Amino acid sequence: MEGFSGGAEWDQSHEVKSQVEEQKAVYNVQCWGCTQWLVLPSYAPNFKCGWCGALTIYKAPQPARSRWSMWLLTFRDRAFVTIVLAIIASIVCGGVWAAFPVLFPTISLGLVFHSLVTVILLFNTVFNFALSSHVQAGPVGKISWGEIGFVPKGGLEGHTFCDYCQSPKPASAHHCRKCATCVMDMDHHCPFIGNCVGANNHRYFILFLLYTVISCLYVFVMGLYTGLQVWPSVISINYSLKRVPRQIPMGLALGSHILAALIDSPLLLSSRALALIYLVVASIAISTAVGLLLYQQVNLLYSGETFIDSLSTYTKSKDREGWDNLRRVFGNRHPFWWLLPIFRTYSDSSLKKIHVR
Ligand SMILES: [Zn+2]
Ligand SMILES: [Zn+2]
Ligand SMILES: [Zn+2]
Structure with missing residues (x-):
């Protein structure tokens, strides 16, 4: 039992040590917008560039339509x-x-x-x-990948990259796969x-x-x-209904009168x-x-x-x-x-x- 608990302690201290090491580790990633290298404190598939404001969002690749x-x-x-x-x-x-x-x-x-x-x-x-x-x-202004020159601070605020159009996509735009283009x-x-x-x-x-x-x-x-x-006989329904005996429901009388008027018409x-x-x-x-x-x-x-x-x-x-x-x-x-x-x-x-x- 002692050996087991000792093992657990070693595992815990090892875990804490690796967490500290992970916090110290930095991840260098490149922004697709301004192409600057960014330093992230930990691995993140989605991040925003502090310079140009472009968003990098990981999306699983979707199969192309046949x-x-x-x-x-x-x-x-x-x-x-x-x-x-x-x-x-x-x-x-x-x-x-x-x-x-x-x-x-x-x-x-x-x-x-x-x-x-x-x-x-x-x-x-x-x-x-x-x-x-x-x-x-x-229409969204198309700029091909790799053709973007100097991007000013906040120049691509909220933009994502459209994989289909290979072009920056503004925040309010969506890609339509039926029209094969990004739509503002x-x-x-x-x-x-x-x-x-x-x-x-x-x-x-x-x-x-x-x-x-x-x-x-x-x-x-x-x-x-x-x-x-x-x-014209449909108009006379109102007059005819006044003479319907009380025992007959009004709905039935109305339906039968409209039907009779229609059939009566040549x-x-x-x-x-x-x-x-x-x-x-x-x-x-x-x-x-x-x-x-x-x-x-x-x-x-x-x-x-x-x-x-x-x-x-x-x-x-x-x-x-x-x-x-x-x-x-x-x-x-x-x-x-x-x-x-x-x-x-x-x-x-x-x-x-x-x-x-
Ligand atoms: Zn950027
Ligand atoms: Zn469409
Ligand atoms: Zn698109």
Whole structure:
């Protein structure tokens, strides 16, 4: 027993001795940003450079995507974009064809007004869709590895190194493997626009959602109103229900009256009636789904977060919350100007202060 305890003491003293030696040991590591040699008191896979502020973060190497999976992702994005365009075309053409001749049989002020509303809503929806889909989501100034010259103090504050792009990545940028590039203020990769949503196209994306919701609500109201003109017997339900005996539940009476009115109509299976049913169902479904997405987007933007930020467990301080976050995306002018189809570009200036050889 004595020998055993003596052994434990020797082990303890040996452990303490090795800990002291470890504390004395220093680790020389090179900063990827300014290439200076740093002295760390102990081994650390993640550290921040005291001179340029660049972060070195260890990440396990990820397997490269196969050509097949990249092809499938591209195909999926193009298919979704085609579906979005087909839905926009079907709702606009179907709406004009099914509703306009019923509501405005002759040229009138109403026809001019609603044609103007249709053109304005369609133009804004397509304009914002095209720009959110085609502009570069958030270009980050590219500097190749080894080309960085003198980096001033704090010149790479919060930057990490993107292994895919082989270039410094600003704190708020993320690498999108589908777009194969780093995206400034990346929110998410949206298959419906076939592009990332980032600093450069966030405004167009939100306006696209907003005009989609407004357009669909307009189509829903116009579709319902046209439906009442096509099936006038539905209007008489209110009058008929007053004569329903008290023993019959009101819900049952209402359902059977609507059904009877629809079946009674010679237009039940006409193509115009089917188009109206499609318009009303599609417009309310799309405006609900897109409206929820719009609410989430504006809410996150107001609180100074991106969708990717909201997924991480790291919580940001709330003092960033406010209208300034909306102005950062929409511009400093009056909110009325935010809704107009104005082309606004963003440029990353975070790497301009670094000299390049
Ligand atoms: Zn450095
Ligand atoms: Zn990258
Ligand atoms: Zn992307």
